[in-house]
Amino acid sequence: NLPLTLDMSPRMTAQAEAALKPIPGVVAYSPRVKFAAMFSNFVETTGVRVNGVDPKKENAALPLLASRIVEGDPAGLLKPGQILIPELLAKGMHLKIGATVVLITTNRDGSVNGQSFLVRGILSGLNGPGGKDSYIDIDDARHILRLPPGETNEIVVRLKSIGEVPQAVTPLRTALGGARTSNGKTPLGRLPWKVARVLLAATDQTRPMDWNAVAAKFDRLGKGASMAAQTLTIETLENWVRAGAHWRVAHHG
Numbered sequence: 001n002l003p004l005t006l007d008m009s010p011r012m013t014a015q016a017e018a019a020l021k022p023i024p025g026v027v028a029y030s031p032r033v034k035f036a037a038m039f040s041n042f043v044e045t046t047g048v049r050v051n052g053v054d055p056k057k058e059n060a061a062l063p064l065l066a067s068r069i070v071e072g073d074p075a076g077l078l079k080p081g082q083i084l085i086p087e088l089l090a091k092g093m094h095l096k097i098g099a100t101v102v103l104i105t106t107n108r109d110g111s112v113n114g115q116s117f118l119v120r121g122i123l124s125g126l127n128g129p130g131g132k133d134s135y136i137d138i139d140d141a142r143h144i145l146r147l148p149p150g151e152t153n154e155i156v157v158r159l160k161s162i163g164e165v166p167q168a169v170t171p172l173r174t175a176l177g178g179a180r181t182s183n184g185k186t187p188l189g190r191l192p193w194k195v196a197r198v199l200l201a202a203t204d205q206t207r208p209m210d211w212n213a214v215a216a217k218f219d220r221l222g223k224g225a226s227m228a229a230q231t232l233t234i235e236t237l238e239n240w241v242r243a244g245a246h247w248r249v250a251h252h253g
Contacts, residue, residue, distance in 0.1 A: 007033075010150030019171045020157065025164025028060035031152040033141040037105040039085075039134070041093045048089065048134050050103060052141020055079075061158045065135075072097045072121030077135070082120035084135040090122045097121070103136070107146040115144045 020029050033052035055077035066074040104114040
């Protein structure tokens with residue numbers, strides 16, 4: 001997870017959204033607040049990764065997310081005060097729909113905050129780190145982290161095709177070229193792998209992705225084996241697309 005000092009300010013988020021709206025290849029986008037938290041059922045506690053999302057926008061950007069709900073009502077995804085939890089967590093902590101749980105996390109000032117939620121749905125399992133992802137309303141995420149309205153740290157973009165990536169990146173680079181995070185860094189100077197995956201995402205959410213094959217392609221391109229530590233420049237990403245790196249990316253949670 002990115003440090004909260006690297007969050008996109010409300011102004012920066014608005015700039016990014018304004019740049020995305022007129023791009024023909026953009027089908028939908030969804031701002032997120034992603035953070036790590038401790039998850040407790042008041043008897044046991046474990047670590048989880050939490051995605052604060054706008055349910056309507058998340059459904060549009062990642063339409064297969066609702067189909068991963070194996071227990072609970074998928075209609076509308078979730079409401080404030082509710083949480084979607086992974087099947088792995090539900091089984092391990094013996095949680096059912098309607099159970100009360102609590103998330104505990106630290107805000108950027110170092111204060112520890114907690115908030116209780118009702119389990120709205122249980123998500124089918126995924127391999128990899130996404131297997132412990134939970135989802136709450138984005139306003140709940142900002143509240144527990146004491147963030148101002150409009151602040152985000154990730155925007156998921158759904159494109160019509162992988163070939164639209166350069167056309168999507170260029171106006172974003174123009175719009176945010178002079179923007180800076182709270183520590184003076186440019187938000188688009190270098191892209192961590194998970195942000196690159198966002199730009200590659202949702203071109204086809206009907207086929208599963210073989211991440212081992214992707215890692216092997218990275219190796220052949222000489223970009224390193226570890227996706228977790230991988231960083232990509234925008235230019236490199238554009239070059240890969242032009243070189244024919246037409247990967248089908250499924251919803252990753």
